[in-house]
Amino acid sequence: MPELPEVETTARSLRARLIGLRAQCVGGVDWPRMLPQTTEDEVRALLVGLCVTVVDRRGKYLLIGFEDDRWLGLHRKMSGNVLLRPSDAAHEAHTHFELGFDDGTLLRFVDVRKFGRVYLFHSSADRDIFIAERLGPEPLTELDAPSLRRMLQGRRGRLKSLLLDQAFLAGVGNLYADEALWVARLHPLRTADSLSAREIGRLATAIKEVLTLGIERRGTSFSNYRDADDTPGDNQHHLNVYGRESQPCPRCGRPIRRILIGARSAHFCASCQRSPSPPPSPVRGARELRVEPRPSGERPRGARGRGAVQAASNF
């Protein structure tokens, strides 16, 4: 599934080849829902004759800017690929949108599962409204420990679900969320408000690290992801937890587990990423009682207070 690193890799490929090209034809739409807020005719009327000036990315959205401040937004969702082909390229199955340029280059949106979407923006203001309604901050440029701390404040949801929420943080999907939580040694079921300052710092660093490495490796070709030049990424050879159920954790050797969180799979190491569920009521009191002398028979189990780790064996 294309997430931030895959979309960024595609944006870089497209940028190198599209800027300066003039849109010449629009077609190939066999699936109207591909264009939820526009039509093939409108795209043609608005873009044909205009040169590409910018190729950008925001979250998982690919943004192609044209003269006159017109913009095309592409979201690949699960299985979509944005490919560049020569004008005489053979028909490709599952093509749902095509944009031809004056030098013969053909931009093709190919998506087996038909989840992908194409948007048209009449101005950068329109584009910004659309983005602002949907996306939180950019992890690589707008995220650090203090900002993440503010973002987590007042949130009680599970970490994994929050990371998948694009309005919370843009660009992270299932794969990189699992990888980031593993690097940060945080259990996916931990609640947002349970993190210490140290843990928040680890998480902010981990998110940026896994995304940066993903980009350096030109993305993860776990299922059918290809960049615009049809080349697969390399990051699938470097995954620590995602898709590695029951294989050994690279850090401790114990088997990776997989659970479902809100109908999404979550991969993690139950040993490195400790279970979040401390005994429900004693938590608050236990922290305050910690300074008081304990009954000698009761040995602090983890000695670090969070406790109740052994109940994790089911996760």
Added chain:
DNA sequence: CCACGATCCTGCTAGC
């Protein structure tokens, strides 16, 4: 406001 389940899609896989 916030959390969460259902929904959209189709290729692939497991199971019979």
Added chain:
DNA sequence: TGCTAGCAGGATCGTG
């Protein structure tokens, strides 16, 4: 061998 049921999952929408 051939069939089918179930799974995968990003974003949106509806509900509690």
